[in-house]
Amino acid sequence: MADYLFTDNDWTFPRLDAVTRAIAAIAEEELQLDTYPNQLEVISAEQMLDAYASIGLPVYYAHWSFGKQRAIESGQYRRGEMGLAYELVINSDPCISYLMEENTMTMQTLVIAHAAFGHNAFFKNNAFFRQWTDAEGIIDYLAFAQRYIAQCEERFGMDAVTDVLDAAHAISRNGIDRARRPRQLSAREEEQRWQERERYLEQQVLEIWRTLPPVLGQKTQQIDVFPSEPQENLLYFIEKNAPHLEGWKREILRIVRKITQYLYPQGQTKIMNEGFACFVHYHIMHSLHGKGLLTDGTLLEFYASHTAVVMQPDFDDRRYSGINPYALGFAIFQDIKRICVAPTEEDRRWFPFAGDPGWLKQIHFAMREFRDESFVLQYLSPKVMRDLHLFSLRNEADEASYKVSAIHDDTGYQHLREALAQQIADSSRPPDIQVVSVDRWGDRHLRLKQMDQQPLDLEEAQKTLGFLHHLWGYDVHLDIEDQTLTAPQSLSAD
Amino acid sequence: MSTIIDRRSSGTRSTSNQERLQRRVRARLKKAVEKIARSGSIEDLANADQPISIPTRDLHEPSFRRDLSDSSWERVLPGNKEYQRGDEIPKPEGGASGQGREGSPDGLGEDEVAIVLSADEFLDLLFDGLALPNLRKTSQGDVQAEQWRRAGFIKDGSPSRMHVGRTMRAARARRLALRAGKRRELQELEEARSILQQEISARMARKQDISLEQERLRDLDAQIAILTRKIKAIPFIDEADLRFAHIDQQPHPITNAVMFCVMDVSGSMGEKEKDLAKRFFLLLYLFLHRHYQAVNIIFIKHHSTATECTEQAFFGAREGGGTLVSPAIQLTENIIKQRFPAERWNVYVAQVSDGDNYFADNAVVADHLDQLLPRLRNLFYLEVNRENESDLLQLYEGIAENHPELITARASAREDIYPLFRALFSREELPQHG
Numbered sequence: 001m002a003d004y005l006f007t008d009n010d011w012t013f014p015r016l017d018a019v020t021r022a023i024a025a026i027a028e029e030e031l032q033l034d035t036y037p038n039q040l041e042v043i044s045a046e047q048m049l050d051a052y053a054s055i056g057l058p059v060y061y062a063h064w065s066f067g068k069q070r071a072i073e074s075g076q077y078r079r080g081e082m083g084l085a086y087e088l089v090i091n092s093d094p095c096i097s098y099l100m101e102e103n104t105m106t107m108q109t110l111v112i113a114h115a116a117f118g119h120n121a122f123f124k125n126n127a128f129f130r131q132w133t134d135a136e137g138i139i140d141y142l143a144f145a146q147r148y149i150a151q152c153e154e155r156f157g158m159d160a161v162t163d164v165l166d167a168a169h170a171i172s173r174n175g176i177d178r179a180r181r182p183r184q185l186s187a188r189e190e191e192q193r194w195q196e197r198e199r200y201l202e203q204q205v206l207e208i209w210r211t212l213p214p215v216l217g218q219k220t221q222q223i224d225v226f227p228s229e230p231q232e233n234l235l236y237f238i239e240k241n242a243p244h245l246e247g248w249k250r251e252i253l254r255i256v257r258k259i260t261q262y263l264y265p266q267g268q269t270k271i272m273n274e275g276f277a278c279f280v281h282y283h284i285m286h287s288l289h290g291k292g293l294l295t296d297g298t299l300l301e302f303y304a305s306h307t308a309v310v311m312q313p314d315f316d317d318r319r320y321s322g323i324n325p326y327a328l329g330f331a332i333f334q335d336i337k338r339i340c341v342a343p344t345e346e347d348r349r350w351f352p353f354a355g356d357p358g359w360l361k362q363i364h365f366a367m368r369e370f371r372d373e374s375f376v377l378q379y380l381s382p383k384v385m386r387d388l389h390l391f392s393l394r395n396e397a398d399e400a401s402y403k404v405s406a407i408h409d410d411t412g413y414q415h416l417r418e419a420l421a422q423q424i425a426d427s428s429r430p431p432d433i434q435v436v437s438v439d440r441w442g443d444r445h446l447r448l449k450q451m452d453q454q455p456l457d458l459e460e461a462q463k464t465l466g467f468l469h470h471l472w473g474y475d476v477h478l479d480i481e482d483q484t485l486t487a488p489q490s491l492s493a494d
Numbered sequence: 495m496s497t498i499i500d501r502r503s504s505g506t507r508s509t510s511n512q513e514r515l516q517r518r519v520r521a522r523l524k525k526a527v528e529k530i531a532r533s534g535s536i537e538d539l540a541n542a543d544q545p546i547s548i549p550t551r552d553l554h555e556p557s558f559r560r561d562l563s564d565s566s567w568e569r570v571l572p573g574n575k576e577y578q579r580g581d582e583i584p585k586p587e588g589g590a591s592g593q594g595r596e597g598s599p600d601g602l603g604e605d606e607v608a609i610v611l612s613a614d615e616f617l618d619l620l621f622d623g624l625a626l627p628n629l630r631k632t633s634q635g636d637v638q639a640e641q642w643r644r645a646g647f648i649k650d651g652s653p654s655r656m657h658v659g660r661t662m663r664a665a666r667a668r669r670l671a672l673r674a675g676k677r678r679e680l681q682e683l684e685e686a687r688s689i690l691q692q693e694i695s696a697r698m699a700r701k702q703d704i705s706l707e708q709e710r711l712r713d714l715d716a717q718i719a720i721l722t723r724k725i726k727a728i729p730f731i732d733e734a735d736l737r738f739a740h741i742d743q744q745p746h747p748i749t750n751a752v753m754f755c756v757m758d759v760s761g762s763m764g765e766k767e768k769d770l771a772k773r774f775f776l777l778l779y780l781f782l783h784r785h786y787q788a789v790n791i792i793f794i795k796h797h798s799t800a801t802e803c804t805e806q807a808f809f810g811a812r813e814g815g816g817t818l819v820s821p822a823i824q825l826t827e828n829i830i831k832q833r834f835p836a837e838r839w840n841v842y843v844a845q846v847s848d849g850d851n852y853f854a855d856n857a858v859v860a861d862h863l864d865q866l867l868p869r870l871r872n873l874f875y876l877e878v879n880r881e882n883e884s885d886l887l888q889l890y891e892g893i894a895e896n897h898p899e900l901i902t903a904r905a906s907a908r909e910d911i912y913p914l915f916r917a918l919f920s921r922e923e924l925p926q927h928g
Contacts, residue, residue, distance in 0.1 A: 013498060039496070064514035068553045162514065389574040397566055400584060400585060423570055456560065
């Protein structure tokens with residue numbers, strides 16, 4: 001038997017190193033995790049707050065909204081209303097994990113297992129991340145973005161840049177390609193491309209405003225609809241087609257779009273990502289203890305933090321603030337293992353893989369091939385629903401009471417599963433608003449249309465249209481079911 | 495492969511965001527700061543470090559989002575205890591609209607952001623757009639002096655300016671960086687070597703052939719020797735490590751200016767009057783300190799006699815006695831003559847009094863002012879807490895008709911001081927001095 005990795009609870013760099021090695025061995029041998037190389041960074045609480053303010057990204061351009069975020073969070077932190085996360089991890093290659101200096105050695109061990117191996121493996125293997133993000137290029141690209149925007153501030157003034165960023169942020173949630181994979185980004189290419197474009201800026205011809213007479217003899221007049229199909233990516237559409245937008249503004253829109261796109265999978269896989277990381281740390285901590293590398297005391301301390309993290313408060317609990325992604329994700333992953341190892345009759349009815357001796361294969365498959373919505377739809381088992389005592393509540397606007405539409409019983413399982421998947425899908429998707437037409441030969445107004453049925457916050461929409469107008473330069477209209485909103489003429493409306 | 499980096503010393507990087515945030519809410523911050531200046535206590539003013547709350551609606555970031563308040567939805571909740579399918583739960587009082595908010599995707603709910611201003615930021619906002627009127631930068635007395643200033647560290651310089659601390663730091667960083675990889679490699683080799691040696695002795699014990707192993711051992715030894723040599727060959731100090739303290743000559747405009755703060759501390763100045771006077775002088779003091787590093791400030795307090803005093807004595811002054819204004823004017827005159835010749839200095843006087851002067855003294859004051867005023871850029875006279883204009887103020891106003899550099903004002907409440915101060919020092923509102 002090996003010696004304990006540590007017996008008292010102060011962390012030191014050699015200990016971190018030893019623990020990381022021990023965890024790496026388990027991750028590789030027992031869980032067969034394929035990870036990016038790790039870069040562990042020890043940071044202070046202040047720095048953690050910084051990282052929070054910039055969505056965890058290590059380099060980010062400057063904008064007042066990040067300052068606002070930080071002011072809110074540091075206020076909460078100082079008043080004791082909010083604890084800081086023990087760790088933060090970035091989907092990059094090498095994978096950067098932040099460890100808080102306040103953590104005890106046990107916590108550092110937990111955090112390394114959770115972030116540096118759990119999240120890391122998820123980033124590298126989940127199909128969604130593989131398809132939509134480029135871990136290798138991101139840090140360089142962020143540095144490029146930061147530099148570029150700083151340069152713009154110098155050349156065109158801070159206020160002008162802020163206006164563009166405000167507008168870009170307002171529509172950034174509608175600036176994501178959901179259907180096709182964006183091209184890989186490489187910072188150097190980007191920079192080159194931008195410089196080239198600067199050079200040719202003067203000669204730029206915008207296809208949709210082309211007014212050269214048509215070539216004689218060619219049949220002209222087909223019905224003139226632009227764009228030919230509705231466009232869901234507003235940021236992209238504006239960037240490419242706004243009539244009078246200066247080159248640098250287009251580049252800023254592009255930067256916001258690229259970064260939003262990079263962050264897109266994180267919002268789509270929160271339950272899975274956290275669930276998988278919890279599953280990994282749970283396995284690793286037990287394995288370390290089993291090998292005699294951790295003391296019983298350490299294991300107990302681990303249990304205390306682990307249970308706090310995966311705790312799901314009941315809906316009538318004061319602490320309740322929605323479904324806890326850690327709790328749900330962890331429960332489902334643990335359950336997949338259980339269904340393989342010790343299936344019940346019910347499991348066999350629900351899951352074709354029940355009783356599969358290769359539980360690890362099933363876990364890997366689940367981790368790789370799904371996102372939250374499909375993951376819940378595929379794997380949320382009756383047992384987990386019973387354990388969490390899930391039920392669904394239906395609200396009709398004109399009725400006096402809510403109705404319980406399903407509970408965790410035989411008649412309700414299927415409905416619950418679907419309702420939860422739908423709920424997850426809705427919460428991670430902004431209203432579907434698309435560009436339907438541009439009046440090319442008239443007053444150049446831009447027409448948007450809401451494509452889904454969900455009611456829209458009209459006041460918000462009005463303000464957002466103001467930003468769109470600012471970028472587009474001409475009138476912007478939004479068609480909603482039975483009415484049309486028009487953008488206010490100036491931004492000062494808010 | 496894992497790397498561990500200690501990032502704690504690299505500090506926070508939020509300043510640029512903070513700066514932009516403050517820029518954004520500048521108008522509101524300014525209002526808050528001015529409110530403190532108007533009605534806060536003097537201590538508040540002197541050490542401004544309290545957070546200022548800004549309502550988040552000023553900082554709202556709109557986007558297309560759903561309206562959850564008034565629609566049908568279905569939601570899955572955990573922790574069912576007694577509900578069965580089909581149960582109906584009455585909606586909470588106040589209608590459905592209260593319910594929707596909790597689902598809002600951006601977690602609204604905090605409605606204020608607290609922004610903490612540093613003392614400098616506070617003062618910048620407080621004195622935004624203010625300046626000493628009629629300050630002449632290029633009159634004869636102003637020298638465009640060259641000054642030696644420290645200007646960071648450079649890699650190249652005269653040996654006498656070598657900075658040992660910085661140099662050794664650079665050397666250490668270089669040594670660490672160059673060694674780390676090799677050390678790690680060396681450690682691995684040595685581990686491999688000890689394993690190999692164990693194997694050799696094991697094989698020897700079993701009397702097996704060890705020629706192959708010995709060859710590998712020799713190989714390892716050679717590699718170890720090379721690595722050790724490489725590590726040793728890393729120089730303790732290298733030319734690239736050298737750092738030199740850099741000093742640079744920078745032009746240093748000198749705007750010679752002196753402000754005389756003349757305060758009446760006679761018996762007629764009650765608590766309230768003194769508070770008003772001190773507020774005014776404190777603002778003046780903070781303003782001058784913040785914006786004009788090179789401005790001299792002379793404190794003079796007077797009752798029936800006038801004395802020059804220190805800053806502490808001035809702001810802490812508690813005296814009494816009769817009032818004579820002329821000694822203060824005379825003292826000012828003398829000090830100017832002795833130390834601040836008018837052709838080389840921008841001279842300002844700020845005088846605060848309740849206007850209670852011994853009536854025979856007024857004539858003397860008028861005489862002296864006639865002498866003094868042409869040498870001044872401005873004389874600010876502030877009369878505090880009077881129902882009616884005093885004889886002294888009337889006298890001053892009379893003089894002011896011929897001398898535009900004399901500016902008078904009256905204040906009777908705390909709240910008046912700051913606006914008045916702004917009016918006196920704002921760039922446009924003052925009559926231009928010929």
